[in-house]
Amino acid sequence: MIAKQWMFNTYKVLALTLFLAAATPVDSAVTNQQRERAYQILKQGEHHAVTALAKGDREILLGLLALDHGNAKEAIAILSSSSVQGDPVAAMIRAEAYRRQSVQAATRAGSYARAVNADIGRLKKAKLSAGLDEAELRLEKLVTAMDRSPVAVAAVVTPQPVNQQPAVATVWVSDNTIQPASEASILSESINQMIETWRSDWQSRDADAYLSHYHPAFSNAKHDYASWAQYKRRVNRNKTFIEVDVSNIKIVKEIADSSQARTVIVTFNQKYRSNNFSANDSKQLYLTRNKQSESWRILSEGSVGSSPRKAAVRALKVNTTASKPAQENNPTQWAINVAAFDTRSHADEMASSILIDGEQQPFVSDVPLASRQVYRVRIGMFASKSEAVDAMMQICPQLDVSDCWLENLPGNRN
Secondary structure: OHHHHHHHHHHHHHHHHHHHHOOOOOOOOOOHHHHHHHHHHHHHOOOHHHHOOOOOHHHHHHHHHHHHOOOHHHHHHHOOOHHHOOOHHHHHHHHHHHHHHHHHHHHHOHHHHHHHHHHHHHHHHOOOHHHHHHHHHHHHHHHHHHOOOOEEEOOOOOOOOOOOOOOOEEEOOOOOOOOOOOHHHHHHHHHHHHHHHHHHHHHHOOHHHHHOOEOOOOEOOOOEHHHHHHHHHHHHHOOOOEEEEEEEEEEEEEEEOOOOOEEEEEEEEEEEEEOOOEEEEEEEEEEEEOOOOOOOEEEEEEEOOOOOOOEEEOOOOOOHHHHHHHHHHOOEEEEEEEEEEOOHHHHHHHHHHEEEOOOOEEEEEEEEEOOEEEEEEEEEEEOOHHHHHHHHHHHHHHHOOOOOEEEEEEOOOO
16 A cells, blocks of 8 residues: 555656646747756856846846756745845746745645645646746847857947047947847837827726727636726726826737737836826736737736736638648648646636637547546647647747647547
8 A cells, every 4th residue: 555655656746747847938949958058157157148147137047947957945045045136037936936846845745635635736727937938038148148259349438638549348249230120129119109008098088099909809817808898997987087107118928920920928017096096016918919010909917927818819820722622632630739638618618718710719529548538628620730830839829838739630620
């Protein structure tokens, strides 16, 4: 009996290790080799790319990479230093480290901790990915800077006497040519303009103008678009004035849905005041648009770390006229596996919450596995593997699912 219990706990710990390893963002542009090199360089602290980091970034990246190595205790120690005190990104990664440490401890307790099984499940499902996503962006910048050579350029200095040469300072740049406005700066400017217009329309108490900034597929923890519009019209109707100040706007994640389509996650500080209420908090928006010439619209709104209640996925740009003959000639097609459940009701609930425009829709399949039945939530079908891969790269990041996988199936969706 003891041996069986030991084996059961061993399997649970192994499964937990695989689960926690999957928490590393799959869409990171940094390879495992680059992550290891960055980890060593950050520990040494002498590389020019490290010394050029903003205050606290070295500790944040060391904490992120310590989690990569499965060392939650080391991450907690690093992210508790005074240099990152009050930093929201460091706080979120430290919370993630505590979460992983708690799951590991509770799982190791095995059958002796049956009373906390529900808590273990809740810990595993906790979403603390916003801090990891921001740290991943900073890690990508560090990796780029690690291979960059210093270029000496003239810095602005105090005027010197004619017989002296101006001082020269060394800064780190990609090259010494003047570059046109980057795609990142254009993106940032368009988002700043959208948020300013949204803020102004909110202050005006013009409900139609204000609600025009929201996507029809909008959702958050409590509302869809219809109930949100009804709620905001009712609340704002009773205000004699509204004042909104926005500062420190940051793009924490960008998803390229197609060549022009984008979904971005934006955070900022917001100060709100009206005749009967005031608040000062951090806000997060999911913004989306189909092409660069369109205006951004709000897909979800809430506190930092929140996400849409229902995942609204953009219509896939699939050439249906080209794919239909392939489907007729091909006895098998490809499906995206999003999740698997032990009960049909849970699978149906997830499938119904995924909103996708176009022919490729979510569906549930019964799959026999050994002595039990599982229910897989799938999206498809796709005529070719390459088409399915392209769709998976668009859909899964928007669903915040890191472990989607493809499967070749008969064309009847069973």
